[in-house]
Amino acid sequence: MNISTEDVKKLREATGAGMMDAxxxxxxxxxxEDAVSYLxxxxxxxxxxxxDRVAKEGVVTSYIHAGGKIGVLLELNCETDFVARNEExxxxxxxxxxxxxxxAPIYVSRDQVPEVAxxxxxxxxxxxxxxxxxxxxxxxxxxxxxxxxxxVCLLDQPYVRDPDKKVKxxxxxxxxxxxxxxxxxxxxxxVLGAE
Amino acid sequence: MNISTEDVKKLREATGAGMMDAxxxxxxxxxxEDAVSYLxxxxxxxxxxxxDRVAKEGVVTSYIHAGGKIGVLLELNCETDFVARNEExxxxxxxxxxxxxxxAPIYVSRDQVPEVAxxxxxxxxxxxxxxxxxxxxxxxxxxxxxxxxxxVCLLDQPYVRDPDKKVKxxxxxxxxxxxxxxxxxxxxxxVLGAE
Numbered sequence: 001m002n003i004s005t006e007d008v009k010k011l012r013e014a015t016g017a018g019m020m021d022a023x024x025x026x027x028x029x030x031x032x033e034d035a036v037s038y039l040x041x042x043x044x045x046x047x048x049x050x051x052d053r054v055a056k057e058g059v060v061t062s063y064i065h066a067g068g069k070i071g072v073l074l075e076l077n078c079e080t081d082f083v084a085r086n087e088e089x090x091x092x093x094x095x096x097x098x099x100x101x102x103x104a105p106i107y108v109s110r111d112q113v114p115e116v117a118x119x120x121x122x123x124x125x126x127x128x129x130x131x132x133x134x135x136x137x138x139x140x141x142x143x144x145x146x147x148x149x150x151x152v153c154l155l156d157q158p159y160v161r162d163p164d165k166k167v168k169x170x171x172x173x174x175x176x177x178x179x180x181x182x183x184x185x186x187x188x189x190x191v192l193g194a195e
Numbered sequence: 196m197n198i199s200t201e202d203v204k205k206l207r208e209a210t211g212a213g214m215m216d217a218x219x220x221x222x223x224x225x226x227x228e229d230a231v232s233y234l235x236x237x238x239x240x241x242x243x244x245x246x247d248r249v250a251k252e253g254v255v256t257s258y259i260h261a262g263g264k265i266g267v268l269l270e271l272n273c274e275t276d277f278v279a280r281n282e283e284x285x286x287x288x289x290x291x292x293x294x295x296x297x298x299a300p301i302y303v304s305r306d307q308v309p310e311v312a313x314x315x316x317x318x319x320x321x322x323x324x325x326x327x328x329x330x331x332x333x334x335x336x337x338x339x340x341x342x343x344x345x346x347v348c349l350l351d352q353p354y355v356r357d358p359d360k361k362v363k364x365x366x367x368x369x370x371x372x373x374x375x376x377x378x379x380x381x382x383x384x385x386v387l388g389a390e
Contacts, residue, residue, distance in 0.1 A: 037315070037318075037319060040319050041319050041322040041323060043323060056387060056388025057387075057388070058263075058387055058388070059262075059263035059387065060259060060263050060264065060265060060266030060385045060386075060387050061259065061263060061266065062257035062258075062259055062266055062268060063257075064255060064256065064257055067254075068253075068254035068255050068256060068279075068285075068288075069255065070255060071255030071256065071257055071268050071270070072268070073257060073266050073267070073268035073383055073385055075266070075385050075387060077387075077388070084263075090263075093263075120232070124232060124235050124236050127236040128236055128238060186385065188268055188383040188385075190255045190268055190270050190381065190383075191255075192251060192252075192253055192254065192255050192270060192272075193251025193252070193253070193272070
């Protein structure tokens with residue numbers, strides 16, 4: 001394993017271990033995960049949550065609908081704390097949470113759709129249109145996939161409060177106003193009693 | 196595949212398909228999932244979310260900490276809508292959300308700890324105490340596992356507002372007051388910028 005200063009720093013952040021212990025752990029282990037286990041075995045590491053220490057700006061926001069029947073938790077990222085505290089940024093986060101509660105997307109963006117789901121959709125479409133002329137089939141499938149993305153991907157969904165624009169357009173408006181990259185990092189949606 | 200009225204009902208709820216279509220789909224398919232695909236291929240099913248229709252009572256609640264740096268979404272279940280609307284029940288849900296924000300559990304209960312995580316912990320402990328007498332080792336490992344559960348399992352954690360009791364004791368108090376089974380179904384915790 002190649003030991004870089006970056007690796008040592010990362011391991012120290014992840015475990016709270018000292019510099020020399022972290023170096024030794026990396027030298028004697030095959031991977032970052034093994035180095036963490038090594039340090040814990042030696043008693044040099046706590047169950048520290050490295051995830052809590054990665055720095056990024058933005059806001060975590062929530063929206064509870066229908067008196068607690070639906071709940072959404074959403075993280076919206078930006079570049080600076082200055083923008084994170086801006087009212088328009090916070091309002092965008094709230095609007096997105098409300099949208100997720102209403103429109104129930106599954107993914108943030110189309111690149112998050114798993115390959116297997118993607119293939120499954122295509123197979124279903126192929127079966128549905130097998131009687132159409134071959135020359136038309138690819139075009140129809142592309143069109144159906146676009147509809148699928150609009151159904152399951154937050155950024156491609158029509159914005160519930162103004163269906164003429166997509167959610168990504170709504171975000172782009174705030175980006176151009178505030179001049180910072182803004183990204184929906186993740187969201188979770190709970191429906192009471194759902195599986 | 197054995198076709199029961201229950202299966203047909205479930206498939207109809209999941210897809211919005213008619214009675215005869217659902218029956219036929221089940222007869223011609225090897226599994227419930229295949230029947231859903233079959234119906235979609237035939238155009239008899241939408242991408243309906245069956246999960247939205249399963250009935251259970253309770254509340255989805257959220258807690259946002261530190262001006263949006265940490266967020267929690269939590270589902271607390273009970274048996275009747277009557278209890279779901281009870282103030283003490285709702286207060287319990289809020290207390291649990293706040294607790295999750297502060298104490299960062301990973302699992303609801305110890306039976307949710309994956310076998311591999313469980314084994315990994317035990318291996319680390321074995322290494323840590325390999326110089327102790329063999330007769331003591333099992334006892335020490337059991338003790339360390341208890342500490343681990345108190346660290347990662349919500350129900351086993353000391354309640355942040357009153358560390359003399361565990362979270363499961365807090366829930367048990369409300370159960371005995373309201374006379375219904377109450378269960379934390381699931382929770383999600385986002386830390387801004389965390390992985």
